[in-house]
Every structure is written in C-alpha cells, then in structure tokens.
Amino acid sequence: MPGKKMAKACMKCKQRKKKCSGALPCEYCVKINQPQDCEYQSRVKSKKAKVTERYISTLKSRIRELETERAKSSVDDRISSQEKVGASDVNPLIEPEYGFELHYKDEASSAKSKDGRSAIHYLGMSACAQFLIKLKESLSSPSGYPLAEHSSTATATALTPGDIPIDRHYIKSIRKEILPDVPDAEGLIDIASRIIGADYMFIESNYVENIVLTMIYKTPVPHDSKGLIKYTNELLRLLSHLALGSLFDKANPKSKSLGLKYHETTISLYGHIVNILDQAASGSLVQSLLYMAYFALSQDKTTFAFITVGSAIRTMFTLGFHKNAQSRSENRIFWLCFIYDRLLSVRFGFPLMIDENDINVPLFNEGDDSLTTISLDVYHFVSQVRLAKITTQIITKIYTQNPFSFLHNCHAVLKELKYWFDSLPNELKFDYDDIETGMIRATFNLHINYNYSIMISTRPVLLFVFRTILKASDKEAKLFEKRQFELILVLLESCIQAAEIQSRILTKLYYDGKMANCSFLDCHYIFSATIILILAGFCQMLSKKHVLYLGDVESLFEAIEHNLKILQGLSEYNAAARNFNHQLTEFIDLMSSEEVVGILKKDKSQKQNTSLLFQRKLTSPQPASLDKAPRSNEPIFDFEELGFVDLSHILNNMGDEVRSGSALDIFLNDAFQENSCEDLEREI
Known part of the structure; x- marks a missing residue:
C-alpha cells in the first residue's frame, strides 16, 4: 500500500531486534501474514507546562479570593433583582445558582448546532438521585460552593457472602x-x-x-x-x-x-x-x-x-x-x-x-x-x-422531514462524504480500477461502507427522477428546470457509479474467497447496489429527453446479472441472501411483466438492443467530482424513441437453481481456494 514510511520500527520488529521497512504494514508483518497487527507507537510532546507547587498554591489562593468576591457580588445582584421581579427564574438543577459554574459542565451544552440553534445537551439531572445530591449540596454548602462530584450511576446492591446469583x-x-x-x-x-x-x-x-x-x-x-x-x-x-x-x-x-x-x-x-x-x-x-x-x-x-x-x-x-x-x-x-x-x-x-x-x-x-x-x-x-457520524447527517437531513430542499441536502451530505474520502490515510486507499488481492478485509469493508453511504444519500434522487418520468406526458418539452437538472445529474452520477463500484468490489471479494458466506452485511450491500443498477437502467429506458446514465448499459446489466448469481449462490448458506434474492426476483418479474410494459409503452413490439442506445463508457469509476463545471440540460444523444428494457432474460439465464458443477458450486465448496480466478471465469 502507498504511504509515507514511519520514522521508527514497528513493535514486532522491535521485539525481534531486526530492521523494519517502516511501511504500514511493514514488509515483515506482510511476510508473516499479520498486516493487521503491525503497530507503531510514538511519543507526542505533552501540551502541559511544568510549574512549581508554590505557583499553583498562589493561583488557588487567588482563585478562592475571586470566587468569594464574585459570589458575594452575585448574591447582592440576585437579591436586588428578586426584589424587583419577585422570584428567581434560574433552574437550580441545571444552571449556576450563585453566578459561577456548576461542578459538571460540558462544552457541548453551550455549543451551537450547524443550523444556528442551540444544541440541547442532556445532563441527566432529572434523576431523583441527582435531585437528592442537589438537596444535600444546598444543606451542606449554603454558600453555593459545590461539593465533591458524585456519580449519577446507581451503585449496585452489595451481595451477601452466602448469596450465589448464578448457578x-x-x-x-x-x-x-x-x-x-x-x-x-x-x-x-x-x-x-x-x-x-x-x-x-x-x-x-x-x-x-x-x-x-x-x-x-x-x-x-x-x-x-x-x-x-x-x-x-x-x-x-x-x-x-x-x-x-x-x-x-x-x-x-x-x-x-x-x-x-x-x-x-x-x-x-x-x-x-x-x-x-x-x-x-x-x-x-x-x-x-x-x-x-x-x-x-x-x-x-x-x-x-x-x-x-x-x-x-x-x-x-x-x-x-x-x-x-x-x-x-x-x-x-x-x-x-x-x-x-x-x-x-x-x-x-x-x-x-x-x-x-x-x-x-x-x-x-x-x-x-x-x-x-x-x-x-x-x-x-x-x-x-467518522463515517458513522456522517450517517447521522444522512438520517437527519435526508430521511427526516425538514423545510430545506432535499436535493440540496443530498448534495451537502455528498460533499461531506467526499471530504471523508479525501481525508483517508493513504494506507486505506486503493485504485477502484485495479483492486489488489492482498489487502485485508477491513480495508475492503471501509470502502464498501463508504459507497453504500453514497448510495443511500443519493438514491432518493433516483426515485424522484423515476416518479417524475412516470408522471410526465410524451408532449412535455422538459421534465426538470435547468439548475435543478444540473444538480440531479451530479447526484445521479454519484449514485450509479457507487453502485457499480460496490458491485465490482464485492465481486472481487467473491472470486478471491474473501466474502463471508453467512454475512448479512455482504448480502445487504449486493442487494442495495442491484436495486440502484436496475432502477438506473429502467429510468434511462423511460427517458426520452435526457441522458441520465453515461455508462455502458451492457456492463450495467452484466453487473446486475452477476450480483443476482452471487446472491443466489449464497442463498444456500445465508437466510438474508435468500430473502434479498427473492425480493429482487419479484421486482424484476414485475418490471418485465406484460402489464407494466403495456402501461409504459403502447407499442410493445418496438424493442431495441440496449447496447445501441449508449456509446459512452464511464471514464472514471470514482464518485462524481463536485467541483467540475455542471453540464448542460441538453441531451447528449437525440433519441426519437427509446425501447423498453426487458429484464426477464436475466432470470431465464439464471434458472431457478444454480446448476450442479457450475463455477458457483466451486466458489462455495471448501476447495474453491485451490482454483485460480482464470479457471473459474472460463467455467462461467
């Protein structure tokens, strides 16, 4: 993996007293097949300044003097104020009673949220135990000085010596x-x-x-x-x-x-x-x-x-x-x-x-x-x-009702994801065009989760486009306003590319034998990517005024078919895979049914080869850049009429069950690691 070398040796090389390559992981840890255990430790200069005890004692004395003066002044002001208004409006449980801060206060309690509103920080002071502590403080420290900090967590009841709670x-x-x-x-x-x-x-x-x-x-x-x-x-x-x-x-x-x-x-x-x-x-x-x-x-x-x-x-x-x-x-x-x-x-x-x-x-x-x-x-x-923290924004900005434009919210979250990706250490990055076999699974997991985050952040836009196209009449000149369409294109491109990259990574893991057969997450990632790929192709077939997908449509449907085969193969071991495979099969059957075809296209006999509709391939598998100039709302290709995509052939080619002796059988048995990827691809 690329990355600058460390100035010191890793812990394993230190223990064996040998020269370390300085990489993360280093050459020795890779050689012994323990890259995840390669660890460096370095001392960081302390930010604490060294001072004498006398200086600290002087400061403490001065602090006490100032607190006494401030408390006295605050009490006088409070009494004067109460004489005017009749009573105090200060909550003694969560606010300072005598003008100085409580013994427990977090900076986040006074922080401002991104939308300008005060961030609500719940301190747990509603607990009866905390109320009792405040009562004791009032009795033991009437001057207002806080007592020693008490834990808000209830202590466990002590067990008697003869009490055995577990068999x-x-x-x-x-x-x-x-x-x-x-x-x-x-x-x-x-x-x-x-x-x-x-x-x-x-x-x-x-x-x-x-x-x-x-x-x-x-x-x-x-x-x-x-x-x-x-x-x-x-x-x-x-x-x-x-x-x-x-x-x-x-x-x-x-x-x-x-x-x-x-x-x-x-x-x-x-x-x-x-x-x-x-x-x-x-x-x-x-x-x-x-x-x-x-x-x-x-x-x-x-x-x-x-x-x-x-x-x-x-x-x-x-x-x-x-x-x-x-x-x-x-x-x-x-x-x-x-x-x-x-x-x-x-x-x-x-x-x-x-x-x-x-x-x-x-x-x-x-x-x-x-x-x-x-x-x-x-x-x-x-x-x-840090990626999970962005998930909070995904939920609150995109999947929660709010007065802001959901398109701009999607774009804002996408920029956060892009910043996260750009900030990744070099050791955790890899080329999506040339996925190496030797990387540990945790690195793959990170990028899979990242592309999944892009998809769930932008797929509402894909659904929005789909529903808009369905409602539009053939005579309408345009479906979207220019500025709106420019933003939609950026979001759609990111969504579809993330689904393609996701499929590519998971396929690589599958062929390399690193996919967890019984994992819910792996199956869920395949499921979510396949839905987007199917819907993306479907939307392009329905659109007569705009090119929504700039890639090779043949590769798109190849990815769909491959994802379904992997899910079908994993279904033997995985209940979640069976569930996802069933849902996708029903979805494809519905989209390929005569009823849907009849609704979406009056002349069902007009079907074109989808490979002729799109000639431009994706030039970069990375998520769409948010910095490049927006594209025009004019269609890149002028289509007089688009045919309807028939997905039924995917299910027909797959069959109800994986054929005995097929490549998928080899992947899923214990000897699959002994076969090379080239041999397996030939069998497919």
Missing part, C-alpha cells in the same frame, strides 16, 4: 461440554477478528493470553459471587466470539451448526445474567450483546438484533461510558455502540438511540496527548466512526 454447576457444564479445545478456540477468535475486524469488533491485544487462556481455561470456576459474575461475563464474551468465528469458518463443514450452538448458549447464559444485571453490567457484557446482535443479523433476525443492540447501548449508558470513559477499552466500547446504532438505524429505518449532543468522550486515540498508537486497526476504526 455455578451450569457454568461448569458449559466450560466442560461446550467450549472447544484451546487451539480451536484461538482459531475461531482469529477468524472472527479477520472477517469482522476493527469495524464491528474489539479484541484487546492481550485478550487471548490474559482472559481466554488464563482466566477461562486454566483457572477453576470461582466460588465467590464477585469472581463468579466476572467469570460468567467473560465466558459469555468468549462464546460470542466463538459463534462469530464458526459462522465464517469455511474450512469446517459443521461450522454453521456449531455457530448456532454457541449462539444459543450465549442467549441462555445472558438469561442467567439478566437476573443480576445490576452487578454484572460491564464493558465485556456490552461487547457480548453487540456480537450477539451481529450473529442474529446474519440469521436475518432483525428485531432480535435491534433489541440486543438497544440492551448493549443502555448498559453502556448505565456504566457512563458516554460521559467519562476511564480507559481506552471503555472509549472503544462506547464508539462500537455508536457504530452499531448507526448501522441498524440507517439500514432498517429504526430511530437513533445515541444522540451526538449527549456524547462527552473524545474519539478513540484523540484524547491521549502522551502516547499515540499508529496501526491499521486504529485507522480503520477511526475512519468507520
């Missing part, structure tokens, strides 16, 4: 009968880490050694309540890792049933933990719930996934990770919850559970001014979080 024998039976051997467990954790990666999973660098081996396998199940709760939590997290690893384990023919077994055990184990949730709430429990939701998505269990992610987020709120993450792990767990929240909200139309105005923690690795970690894992995760 220890049940935990022992899981450890004895369910857990695999140590090598198998390590292998499944590694598979889950490589397939899901930093995008939707966080595995500490010392997790296997300190937690899995030392705590779970080598240490007996604890007898005391506190130790048993912690052991159960970590056992649940391990089982959630094993379930995901089994889900994506292509080498084991029994992996699917094994994954379901682990997943069912996690649900059962969580049922035991629910009874003592006040004591069991922890970062490990939050992670387990997120991974259980990821597994449920792959089984096309959307409702279960949403409820489970909601439980994880509420547990995280209870722990206070959104206000004050005490460690890097807590910080990472919070932002994982944020990513999952945006993942489900934008894909299924669910409401957001995390309001960005209520976030009081920095993005991972940005709050540390002493030690900066540089690795592909950090790059991927930070980039995914």
